Amino acid sequence: MKIFYGVQGTGNGHITRARVMARELYAAGFDVTFQFTGRPADKYFDMEVFNGYQTREGLTFNTSKGQVSYLKTALQANPIRFVKDINTLDLSAFDLVISDFEPVTAWAARKQKKKVIGIGHQYAFNHNIPRKGSDPVADRVMKHFAPADIGVGLHWHHFGQAILPPIIETPEFPTIVQADxxxxxxxxxxxxxxxxxxxxxxxxxxxxxxxxxxxxxxxxxxxxxxxxxxxxxxxxxxxxxxxxxxxxxxxxxxxxxxxxxxxxxxxxxxxxxxxxxxxxxxxxxxxxxxxxxxxxxxxxxxxxxxxxYPCVAEVLVQWLKDGMPDMDHAFVEKVWEQVEVLQIKR
CATH class of the missing domain: 3.40.50.2000 (Glycogen Phosphorylase B;)
Structure with a gap:
């Protein structure tokens, strides 16, 4: 199966998640092409795991002094380039399109009538989870920035919703911690x-x-x-x-x-x-x-x-191999049963 995987590159979190997914997808034998948008091409680092990748300008949020400025974001956006990126991204050779809140991939797939699987934290906001700081602009951005036909939301807790735990590395717990x-x-x-x-x-x-x-x-x-x-x-x-x-x-x-x-x-x-x-x-x-x-x-x-947390990337890769069945209550509950919470005092 050939997969086109778009990743929002503005912050490092999306890329970190994509690294974990890349290893599991390649190990399972998938042919994956990654695209990153949201920062200049020379600002990406430690990208070897992606076996070559492509970049486009995409869209990014303007931040200054710890605050997002929607006005500066709009003024600095390059809508002509964005539309051109969407129109020139040919997805015809791919069997599946995945977007980690990456807008060029999501909108190009919609234009070409390709089903998009959205995997990421932002897709959890399609469910009833803790939400604060919302306003009409933020709600519209969350809904339309990188739309997906199937949204696989990720969060630290399920909140009684059909969402999955985070996709992260699962290292050994540290034996030595420097308290200071x-x-x-x-x-x-x-x-x-x-x-x-x-x-x-x-x-x-x-x-x-x-x-x-x-x-x-x-x-x-x-x-x-x-x-x-x-x-x-x-x-x-x-x-x-x-x-x-x-x-x-x-x-x-x-x-x-x-x-x-x-x-x-x-x-x-x-x-x-x-x-x-x-x-x-x-x-x-x-x-x-x-x-x-x-x-x-x-x-x-x-x-x-x-x-x-369990290895959710492995769960998702198996889900893809199984033909992407509905993530019903039983499916989600089985994953969350593997989560353990421990209180620590140092």
Missing amino acids: KIVVYLPFEDPNLVMRLLCPFENFQFHVYAPDVITSKYPNIVFKPLSRDGFQKDLYDCSGIISNAGFELASESLQLGKKILAKPLHAQMEQISNAAALEQLGYGHTMFDLDTQIIEDWLHNPHAVRVT
Whole structure:
């Protein structure tokens, strides 16, 4: 079976999920072509697993100082290029089209009357899950950005809905954890502001990953360039993570038993809803602005949660091989029965 797989490349979460799916799809013998949109072609990194891939401009959201700007997003969009990308993407040679919230693939498939399977966290919002920060614009973006005929939604909990657990790596639980080591990933915030925010906490070591690396003035703060391998090594033995409220990184952190402090992007319904879900489930803490007092309280709170998820990528690949039967209650329940939740105190 030949599959065309489109991936939203604006953030790293979609790509992380696609890496896991790629390994399982290739191992199962599928012929997969990946397309990434949403960032310049030279800004992708650690992409070897995709065995060659193509890029297009696509659409991306403009962010500034921790907030999504829909006005700047609209002004900077290139609708002529977007339409051209849709019209020039020929999907006739493919048996199946998958979109991880990637709009060029989704709309090209619709134009060519190809069925689209949507796999990703955003498709969980088609169900009754925790939702906050919603408005008419956000609702329309979520619904029409990358439409799918079959949406396979992913979330940290099922909330009584026909959705699946996250697609993540399933590494061994770390045997050694450095209690004072904190990983920070706030790519949409001013790095100098982040540095000033963290510098008072001299008893903790902060490993800050950022698109633009600056020189730290403080011995307890080090800035590092974006790197999948480097980030994973630091995430593995840290005690906690401070990040935006993206879905994939929080999923990996839960799998490893790391405590989470999430700062959702303002005016970004998905991230605000993710923060609400983390609080509701008791899986993490949140702050809606960069707040020194909240960070201090969180740093000295030893509570964390480990959620062990099954290999959902393997489940989905088998589902594809079986002809994509309906994901009924029994199918979904069987997957969630494999999830284990453990409270941790360090």
